[in-house]
Amino acid sequence: MLHHHARTLLATAIAAGLFASPALAATDGEQQGLEEVKQFTLTHNARLIDQATELLDAVETYANVIAEHDGDYAAAWEAEGDTLAATIHEIRQVWLATSNEYETIEGIVAGIPETAKYDLILDAGNPGSATEDVAEYDLTLPDGSVLERPGNLFHGITEPMFWGAEPEHVMLDADLDGNGTITRGEVLFDANLALGAAQAIDHWSRELEKDMSAWAPNRDDAFTAVVTMTPTVGDYFGEWKESQFINGEIGAFVARSRLVDVQGIMGGCRKMYFEAISPVVAQGDAALDTSIRNGFEDLLGLVEETYQREQAGERFTAEEADALGNDAQDIADRIVAMVLQAAAKNDVTIRG
Amino acid sequence: MPLKSQLRYHARPIALGLVLAAVVIAGLSLAIPSPPEPGVALDEVPYYQLPFGPDEAGDPRPFWPSRMQTASGQFANPATIPSSAECATCHQREFEEWLPSLHAYAGLDNVYEKTVEANEDLLGHGVEQARFCEGCHSPAELLTGRTNRFTSVMPSDAAAEGVSCIACHTAVHADPEQGNGALTLTLETSLDQLSGPLLVAAPRDHARAFGAERTNELIKTSGFCGGCHTEILDASMSKSTEPHYAQATYQEWQGSWYEENDITCQDCHMAPDPAGYVQRLRDGHVAKPERYTHRFIGANYLLFDTSLGSNLAFLRGGFLPGMSQERQLELIEQQGEATRALLRAAAGLELRDTRTSDGTLHVDIAVQNLGAGHNLPTGVLDQKHMWLEVRLRDAEGRVVFHSGAYDADTGEVAEGAVRWMEIFRDSEGKPIRDHLTFQTAAIDWERKTIPPKGEDVVGYDIPLPEAGTGPYAIEARLWYTVALPELLFNNLRVEMPVPPLELAELSAEISRP
Numbered sequence: 001m002l003h004h005h006a007r008t009l010l011a012t013a014i015a016a017g018l019f020a021s022p023a024l025a026a027t028d029g030e031q032q033g034l035e036e037v038k039q040f041t042l043t044h045n046a047r048l049i050d051q052a053t054e055l056l057d058a059v060e061t062y063a064n065v066i067a068e069h070d071g072d073y074a075a076a077w078e079a080e081g082d083t084l085a086a087t088i089h090e091i092r093q094v095w096l097a098t099s100n101e102y103e104t105i106e107g108i109v110a111g112i113p114e115t116a117k118y119d120l121i122l123d124a125g126n127p128g129s130a131t132e133d134v135a136e137y138d139l140t141l142p143d144g145s146v147l148e149r150p151g152n153l154f155h156g157i158t159e160p161m162f163w164g165a166e167p168e169h170v171m172l173d174a175d176l177d178g179n180g181t182i183t184r185g186e187v188l189f190d191a192n193l194a195l196g197a198a199q200a201i202d203h204w205s206r207e208l209e210k211d212m213s214a215w216a217p218n219r220d221d222a223f224t225a226v227v228t229m230t231p232t233v234g235d236y237f238g239e240w241k242e243s244q245f246i247n248g249e250i251g252a253f254v255a256r257s258r259l260v261d262v263q264g265i266m267g268g269c270r271k272m273y274f275e276a277i278s279p280v281v282a283q284g285d286a287a288l289d290t291s292i293r294n295g296f297e298d299l300l301g302l303v304e305e306t307y308q309r310e311q312a313g314e315r316f317t318a319e320e321a322d323a324l325g326n327d328a329q330d331i332a333d334r335i336v337a338m339v340l341q342a343a344a345k346n347d348v349t350i351r352g
Numbered sequence: 353m354p355l356k357s358q359l360r361y362h363a364r365p366i367a368l369g370l371v372l373a374a375v376v377i378a379g380l381s382l383a384i385p386s387p388p389e390p391g392v393a394l395d396e397v398p399y400y401q402l403p404f405g406p407d408e409a410g411d412p413r414p415f416w417p418s419r420m421q422t423a424s425g426q427f428a429n430p431a432t433i434p435s436s437a438e439c440a441t442c443h444q445r446e447f448e449e450w451l452p453s454l455h456a457y458a459g460l461d462n463v464y465e466k467t468v469e470a471n472e473d474l475l476g477h478g479v480e481q482a483r484f485c486e487g488c489h490s491p492a493e494l495l496t497g498r499t500n501r502f503t504s505v506m507p508s509d510a511a512a513e514g515v516s517c518i519a520c521h522t523a524v525h526a527d528p529e530q531g532n533g534a535l536t537l538t539l540e541t542s543l544d545q546l547s548g549p550l551l552v553a554a555p556r557d558h559a560r561a562f563g564a565e566r567t568n569e570l571i572k573t574s575g576f577c578g579g580c581h582t583e584i585l586d587a588s589m590s591k592s593t594e595p596h597y598a599q600a601t602y603q604e605w606q607g608s609w610y611e612e613n614d615i616t617c618q619d620c621h622m623a624p625d626p627a628g629y630v631q632r633l634r635d636g637h638v639a640k641p642e643r644y645t646h647r648f649i650g651a652n653y654l655l656f657d658t659s660l661g662s663n664l665a666f667l668r669g670g671f672l673p674g675m676s677q678e679r680q681l682e683l684i685e686q687q688g689e690a691t692r693a694l695l696r697a698a699a700g701l702e703l704r705d706t707r708t709s710d711g712t713l714h715v716d717i718a719v720q721n722l723g724a725g726h727n728l729p730t731g732v733l734d735q736k737h738m739w740l741e742v743r744l745r746d747a748e749g750r751v752v753f754h755s756g757a758y759d760a761d762t763g764e765v766a767e768g769a770v771r772w773m774e775i776f777r778d779s780e781g782k783p784i785r786d787h788l789t790f791q792t793a794a795i796d797w798e799r800k801t802i803p804p805k806g807e808d809v810v811g812y813d814i815p816l817p818e819a820g821t822g823p824y825a826i827e828a829r830l831w832y833t834v835a836l837p838e839l840l841f842n843n844l845r846v847e848m849p850v851p852p853l854e855l856a857e858l859s860a861e862i863s864r865p
Contacts, residue, residue, distance in 0.1 A: 350399055
């Protein structure tokens with residue numbers, strides 16, 4: 001009898017333990033939602049690869065022009081200045097789009113132990129000289145030279161190089177905008193390094209996709225995805241706001257903020273929440289779940305309405321753009337705060 | 353009946369009455385809800401991270417590496433702290449003065465925001481490292497627990513307002529020697545029990561919350577301003593192995609003529625006409641201003657430059673709510689005029705000496721701090737700085753010498769200019785020109801700034817052309833700027849030469865002996 005009770009207690013304890021484990025607690029609806037989370041992440045990884053390919057194409061065009069002049073930057077500029085200037089402009093625009101695409105999934109990439117190394121390589125890691133968070137890879141350049149653990153590719157290498165902020169990589173000062181004066185950032189940069197780095201971004205984006213494909217998301221991942229991706233919507237909308245402020249008097253290389261991107265990302269976040277998280281939150285706190293759902297609807301409604309107005313040719317005043325941008329940021333902040341409160345109530349681990 | 357007997361006779365009903373009274377009192381105390389415990393405990397803010405560990409006593413440091421804190425150490429509840437727009441219901445004039453000011457925009461302006469973003473990952477602690485900045489720039493944001501990688505605290509108007517009404521009017525302690533935000537605010541306990549129209553019915557309740565005597569006394573002092581206007585970089589937030597002053601405005605004021613005459617920060621920067629007040633001080637009149645405004649006129653003329661059009665909105669990060677954009681721009685324009693006038697009231701130039709020997713003209717020019725109660729310039733001087741432009745023309749008007757030329761296309765000043773500024777350096781000694789504070793390992797002076805009522809005599813040796821003929825005309829201009837072009841380009845991705853402001857000028861004719 002005692003043994004029977006002991007077995008029952010043991011079985012109950014095991015069941016309770018299993019139930020408390022987020023990864024195994026998923027209902028069918030939640031499991032379906034988790035698959036959506038993975039699909040969303042893979043979709044943006046694929047877009048990252050597309051952008052990386054576009055970046056590589058643009059850098060190849062640049063490197064080819066330099067190569068055609070045997071690496072003589074002055075001769076290349078003399079002969080094909082217009083092509084080089086246009087290509088550099090394109091490289092910068094595509095770089096911003098590529099970086100933004102990565103930012104969208106950065107929270108997930110950094111938060112999953114199996115993919116965290118890609119965050120260091122692509123976006124956040126230090127050079128080998130640092131004591132921690134080193135990007136563990138070597139960069140092989142087209143001329144055969146190898147840079148050992150040179151730091152992350154987006155912000156450590158390519159961004160300062162493409163914008164002429166790293167003197168070591170400036171090969172020639174050049175009047176890129178053709179206005180008769182050479183100002184900050186008007187440079188031809190090292191084609192060998194640029195090509196090697198662009199190839200590496202392309203390569204590591206594809207490697208990331210392989211590991212991301214093997215990832216099996218669980219409840220913790222779903223919450224992490226929503227709380228790390230939703231604020232990027234506020235950032236995008238904020239960039240859109242700023243792009244409405246800037247006039248032509250200051251040369252600005254801000255990202256092309258397309259509200260259509262905001263719709264895509266926000267739609268994905270809403271889907272993740274509604275399908276993978278809402279069933280969990282509603283079970284313990286129906287009012288909180290309703291507030292979060294309403295938040296998503298408000299934010300998507302705001303984005304959609306603004307997009308429609310913009311498509312209809314409306315030009316926003318600084319005051320209007322400011323109010324819209326602030327509203328979007330405020331709603332995104334509220335959604336994240338509420339989702340985190342729900343996460344805490346459900347003992348969810350947020351990573352990243 | 354004797355008294356003893358009477359007591360014995362009534363003992364039972366008296367005891368019963370006492371018991372009943374105790375029961376009634378206890379019942380009432382249970383029925384009336386006790387006021388909620390003010391503040392929010394650390395464990396009530398989910399996912400709040402403490403990457404810097406506990407203090408020496410082993411207690412958590414939720415606001416570190418800022419020294420800003422609440423009196424109880426608890427977080428403030430954003431739902432209970434009033435925004436300045438709410439204060440404007442009654443304090444409209446003060447609100448109109450404050451809203452366009454840089455205190456109001458301290459946590460919003462894009463130059464600040466983007467520079468914080470550029471800094472926050474440099475030491476590997478992420479967003480939490482930015483608590484150092486937010487303490488002074490956005491204290492309510494910090495003290496409500498919103499400066500965190502995962503922000504589970506709801507946003508609020510009050511938290512978004514920068515240095516707002518409550519940031520000063522709840523202060524109970526300041527430590528200007530430590531700086532780095534060394535202020536204690538009672539945001540978590542300074543709460544009205546009544547609100548709205550009922551405030552009028554209970555003004556003492558409101559005064560207890562936001563106008564306590566010790567607060568009113570504290571916020572009149574320069575030491576209060578020094579809590580934030582003293583900035584010391586050390587290993588907590590930079591790569592400095594030993595403390596370096598990045599901002600010493602309070603220390604510059606200490607021991608000066610101004611302190612000796614009880615002229616505080618507030619006297620100049622909150623006077624209705626700051627430049628006029630400074631001029632009176634220069635003339636030796638040390639009376640206090642007739643009233644204090646909440647405009648906090650300072651030195652950043654750029655963020656009041658309405659000629660920038662909508663680019664100004666970009667730099668400011670937009671507009672705070674509570675007033676139309678049109679009205680805000682009017683007030684920004686007015687504060688811009690006051691800012692430029694104040695800066696110009698502070699500085700002077702004097703030609704001290706000219707002499708010629710062996711075909712070289714030697715010129716001494718005195719750069720004078722005539723009206724600033726701190727060094728000229730002051731603040732964080734890796735960006736803000738002053739330089740001297742000197743030009744010598746011959747009798748035909750040809751320029752034979754030019755130092756400190758400004759290139760309006762690039763925003764650069766010619767090499768060799770005499771500049772009063774600091775150079776931040778990284779661990780390898782390379783100069784940092786985009787305010788990456790967290791990467792700063794050392795700070796050097798390019799030329800030390802000029803103390804109150806002091807001057808710095810700059811000498812130039814100018815080779816005169818052999819064929820040149822006198823007389824020569826010398827022109828000198830003292831320029832001031834608030835940012836290097838690298839700051840805007842690297843952090844905001846805009847190519848914007850910052851137009852400098854002329855503080856003083858002189859011109860004179862020099863005969864060749």
